[in-house]
Amino acid sequence: MDNSNRLNFDWSLVQAFLAVVEHGAVARAAEAIGATQPTLSRQIAALEAEIGAALFTRGARGSVLTAAGEALVYPAKQMQQAAHSLQLAASGQSQSLKGTVRITASELTSTFLLPPILASLRHKYPDIQLEIVANNSLDNLLEREADIAIRMTKPEQDTLVARHLGNLKMGGYASKAYLEQKNIPFSPDTMGEFDWIGYDKNPAIIKHTRALGVELTRESFAVRCDNQLVCWQAMLDGMGIGFGFVLLAARHPQLVRVLPENWIGDSPVWLTAPLELRSNPRIRAVYDHLAEHLIALINDQKAQ
Structure with a gap:
């Protein structure tokens, strides 16, 4: 087999390329991913050397894709998706309860409803650390912006496990x-x-x-x-x-x-996680604890 035309660039170069595509300029991309501008520029130059063509033209407004760059975007995003799937699959194999679980919910839910639920969770599972993302945006669970989401709308992705816990009045x-x-x-x-x-x-x-x-x-x-x-x-x-x-x-x-x-209609409560992470004992423990206590909270509304 002739391997003379096989590219040898590493995944970090593709990540650098996609970061510039997403943010439109090397400086903005470097700030977003926590890298220095010279480092990111060198990575783009290395990828261009491997490809044998310029990927961007530099202008006053930022970085504009060339024809070669445009052709690279789709396969690069496929690589990114495959890397995320690999990461999710690997996370699903972890059998330890020790580690971090990232939860996203709205500001009101995160501030007023979750604290007592998470306090009892920490008492039950002291080795699990929690990260709370308090916002109303639909964070992409497939890209690990969160492990578990509590949302008031039903998720559309069929690669997520979602459970309707009930409705909040x-x-x-x-x-x-x-x-x-x-x-x-x-x-x-x-x-x-x-x-x-x-x-x-x-x-x-x-x-x-x-x-x-x-x-x-x-x-x-x-x-x-x-x-x-x-x-x-x-x-x-x-x-x-x-x-x-x-x-x-x-x-x-x-x-x-x-x-x-x-x-004013009721607000449905959906508990969501990626399918792969549902088999992770740590994620499952947090998921089940949230479900149990949120359902109890919803049922307690009858007394209001």
Whole structure:
């Protein structure tokens, strides 16, 4: 077999190439992956030497793919996907409970619902370290941005294991002080007289209320922020009507439920992990613990 044309570059060069493709410039890519710009430039140069063609042209706005670079993107991403699959498969073979599990959930869930659940988890499994990613984005579990995700939407990837744990009741609330200040009875006819608290770029609330026949737009919100904690605190401090978990609002006697129950639908709770990691004892232990305690939390809503 003639191996004279076989390339000998290593995987790190492909990673460097994909980083520049993703971020559009060597400087931005180096910052994103924690490398120095000279190191990344040398890796790109080494890959270009192996390929025998330039992969990027350098301009004022960053790095632009050449025709040779464009041709390399798809197979490079295939290599990346294969490497991730290999990593996932290898992680699934670990039989030790010692190590780290990375969990992602929304800001409200991470701040107010998870701490007691994770405290009991740490007591039960002291060798498991936890990393919490508190945000509302759908982190890609297949690329190991998280091991387990708690989300309010059903995942679409068929390579993930997902379990519907139940639904969290939602409500629309305002502080007693705010309602006393407005001194207007709330009704569908007067709802335009009230200040509303909602998301800025995230359309979730608008889509949800529209499906229930309540028309809101981004401009309907006098206070807008995509961070749930900011919206929650704004509601507590009397800035208007906001949205939140019924079981969480029950902890704050200064809040009054303003919206009728049928205006805000329940929020489904999905627990998700990659299929390969489900067979990892450490991931399984955390997954099962979260499922057990979140289901108990959901069931406790009956008392609210």
